[in-house]
Amino acid sequence: xxxxxxxxxxYGSVTAVDDLSFDVLPGRVTGFVGPNGAGKTTTLxxxxxxxxxxxxxxxxxxxxxxxxxxxxxxxxxxxxxxxLHGGRSAAQHLLALAHSxxxxxxxxxxxxxxxxxxxxxxxxxxxxxxxxxxxxxxxAALLGDPPVxxxxxxxxxxxxxxxxxIRTLLKSLATEGRTVFVSSHLMSEMxxxxxxxxxxxxxxxxxxxxxxxxxxxxxxxxxxxxxxQSTELAGLLTDHGVHVRAxxxxxxxxxxxxxxxxxxxxxxxxxxxxxxxxxxASLEEAFMELTRDSADHTADFGNMDGAA
Amino acid sequence: MxxxxxxxxxxxxxxxxxxxxxxxxxxxxxxxxxxRWLLLITVLLAxxxxxxxTSVYASQYDQDFAARHTIDPAYWSLTGLIFAxxxxxxxxxxxxxxxxGTGLISTTFTAVPxxxxxxxxxxxxxxxxALVVGAxxxxxxxxxxxxxxxxxxxGAGIGDxxxxxxxxxxxxxxxxxxVLALSLGALVRHSAGAIATVLGLLYVLPAIGAILxxxxxxxxxxxxxxxxxxxxxxxxxxxNAAAPWTGFAAFCAYAALAFTAALYVLPRRDALPK
Numbered sequence: 001x002x003x004x005x006x007x008x009x010x011y012g013s014v015t016a017v018d019d020l021s022f023d024v025l026p027g028r029v030t031g032f033v034g035p036n037g038a039g040k041t042t043t044l045x046x047x048x049x050x051x052x053x054x055x056x057x058x059x060x061x062x063x064x065x066x067x068x069x070x071x072x073x074x075x076x077x078x079x080x081x082x083x084l085h086g087g088r089s090a091a092q093h094l095l096a097l098a099h100s101x102x103x104x105x106x107x108x109x110x111x112x113x114x115x116x117x118x119x120x121x122x123x124x125x126x127x128x129x130x131x132x133x134x135x136x137x138x139x140a141a142l143l144g145d146p147p148v149x150x151x152x153x154x155x156x157x158x159x160x161x162x163x164x165x166i167r168t169l170l171k172s173l174a175t176e177g178r179t180v181f182v183s184s185h186l187m188s189e190m191x192x193x194x195x196x197x198x199x200x201x202x203x204x205x206x207x208x209x210x211x212x213x214x215x216x217x218x219x220x221x222x223x224x225x226x227x228x229q230s231t232e233l234a235g236l237l238t239d240h241g242v243h244v245r246a247x248x249x250x251x252x253x254x255x256x257x258x259x260x261x262x263x264x265x266x267x268x269x270x271x272x273x274x275x276x277x278x279x280x281a282s283l284e285e286a287f288m289e290l291t292r293d294s295a296d297h298t299a300d301f302g303n304m305d306g307a308a
Numbered sequence: 309m310x311x312x313x314x315x316x317x318x319x320x321x322x323x324x325x326x327x328x329x330x331x332x333x334x335x336x337x338x339x340x341x342x343x344r345w346l347l348l349i350t351v352l353l354a355x356x357x358x359x360x361x362t363s364v365y366a367s368q369y370d371q372d373f374a375a376r377h378t379i380d381p382a383y384w385s386l387t388g389l390i391f392a393x394x395x396x397x398x399x400x401x402x403x404x405x406x407x408x409g410t411g412l413i414s415t416t417f418t419a420v421p422x423x424x425x426x427x428x429x430x431x432x433x434x435x436x437x438a439l440v441v442g443a444x445x446x447x448x449x450x451x452x453x454x455x456x457x458x459x460x461x462x463g464a465g466i467g468d469x470x471x472x473x474x475x476x477x478x479x480x481x482x483x484x485x486x487v488l489a490l491s492l493g494a495l496v497r498h499s500a501g502a503i504a505t506v507l508g509l510l511y512v513l514p515a516i517g518a519i520l521x522x523x524x525x526x527x528x529x530x531x532x533x534x535x536x537x538x539x540x541x542x543x544x545x546x547x548n549a550a551a552p553w554t555g556f557a558a559f560c561a562y563a564a565l566a567f568t569a570a571l572y573v574l575p576r577r578d579a580l581p582k
Contacts, residue, residue, distance in 0.1 A: 045414070045578075045579070048414075048418050049417070049418075049421045050414050050417055050418065050578065050579035050580070051578040051579065052578060065421060066421040066422075068421065069325055069422070070320045070321065070325065070328075071418065071419065071420075071421060072419055073317070073318060073320040077418050079414050079415070079418065080411050080414060082411065083410055083411030083412050083414055083415055084410060084412060085336075085340065085406065085407075085410050085412055086410075087339075087340045087341055087342065088336075088339045088340065089339070092335065092339040095335055096332045096333075096335040096336045096339070097332070097415070097419050099328050099329075099331035099332040099335055100325075100328055100329050100331075100332035100416075100419045100420050101320070101325075101328060101419055101420075102320065102321035102325075102328045103318070107318075140415065144318060144320070145317060145318040147315050147317065176315060177315045178315065
């Protein structure tokens with residue numbers, strides 16, 4: 001389990017991560033989602049002991065990362081797939097990592113096979129595509145067969161086949177009982193991969209819930225109606241405590257209700273309906289809605305989450 | 309809540325982590341082509357410059373030359389190390405700054421959060437390599453130089469006073485230089501900046517020293533890093549130079565200072581500069 005408590009990181013006057021508290025539980029894939037610059041990478045770097053929090057703390061299975069003496073057996077991490085020395089082969093890169101934690105050298109071939117790089121083990125990584133580098137980074141995370149995985153934007157640069165592959169891999173790792181914490185700025189991607197979501201914007205926690213609950217909570221469940229008696233229906237709905245968002249000629253949009261309620265109400269009052277449709281916001285729309293106020297597009301803050 | 313109950317897990321080894329970290333750093337250093345190139349350049353510069361310098365001295369040597377110069381054939385043959393140190397200096401810097409440049413340092417510190425252990429392991433590995441390559445360069449340059457000088461019957465033997473110290477000193481100097489350069493790489497964190505700093509210490513500072521007032525020449529200037537370290541290459545005592553072991557000790561002190569500073573800041577800074 002990963003636990004953040006009041007985690008805060010400030011760079012001068014800029015607050016990249018702001019009093020963030022959440023738990024990431026084992027046995028499921030937890031998506032860590034937020035717009036670029038929301039503070040995802042900074043949070044993950046603090047979890048891995050790379051950057052020091054200004055305040056608060058983050059622990060992995062109860063201990064700060066720095067307390068682990070051979071952490072690759074506890075936590076597998078992918079922080080930046082591009083962070084490789086192009087002159088080394090994939091196998092050499094992994095072998096050095098394996099040695100550093102006393103992991104047997106035979107694991108190198110095993111994990112390279114598992115990520116589909118078995119045939120290019122001896123090739124210099126300088127010639128690897130971003131997709132291959134992502135796979136190599138995941139191989140590195142799997143070296144010590146760790147119960148906790150922390151992956152920063154592992155889907156970036158993967159082709160459709162690679163995206164399906166990693167989705168399946170993450171789910172199977174979670175099914176094995178591991179803690180899987182995956183960041184992404186794409187809510188649609190996480191909708192298909194994650195069971196649970198931790199959503200942040202501007203370094204603040206916006207949501208910590210299951211994917212279904214997140215959609216339910218943030219989306220407006222709307223009913224679109226087309227009727228010649230739109231004014232009459234609007235009044236009727238309002239009388240029944242339903243919020244009518246817009247009336248435009250024959251069209252109206254009611255929120256916080258469902259088609260059966262609206263349909264029955266209209267029939268009871270002999271109102272002619274020409275069209276009646278449920279309209280639920282997609283996950284991406286829910287995400288946009290939630291993070292609209294927190295999305296930050298200024299150049300300097302945008303770097304917070306990027307290559308930095 | 310913990311996953312350990314139902315997960316089959318690999319058993320982590322127990323005991324000190326240093327042996328594994330040393331193996332990791334050895335693997336990293338030896339798996340790069342740049343390492344082999346820099347070490348080859350080190351050996352070649354030592355040999356080629358030695359051959360050129362001793363050839364020039366051999367061709368100019370006569371009674372007049374002997375009167376005007378300190379006759380130190382061992383040192384003449386080792387002057388190549390003044391250039392060869394460039395290879396080891398760059399290697400030392402890159403061993404650390406290369407990881408900052410690629411971002412690999414994050415992966416390294418994720419695998420080994422004990423950052424000081426990483427720095428010590430890098431220092432052991434790179435200085436051991438520099439010691440071996442330095443010893444080979446030094447002995448090779450000495451033998452080649454004496455071969456050239458033997459034509460004029462002015463060569464030095466390994467048993468002559470101070471000669472063994474000068475020849476072994478070449479290897480020792482490069483081993484300590486590797487630690488100094490590594491430490492500067494860890495402190496500066498940018499390859500170009502750290503290499504410029506090393507060049508400044510080894511070449512620019514002595515050049516500035518040479519034009520300082522005479523009162524400095526026999527007090528401060530001999531203890532500038534490059535000057536102090538290279539004093540050990542002299543078999544015959546020099547004026548305006550530190551005594552060989554004194555100079556070498558001063559050079560070790562510079563390296564120790566830089567290494568200590570790197571050990572101090574490494575765990576205190578974020579892994580990558582913001």
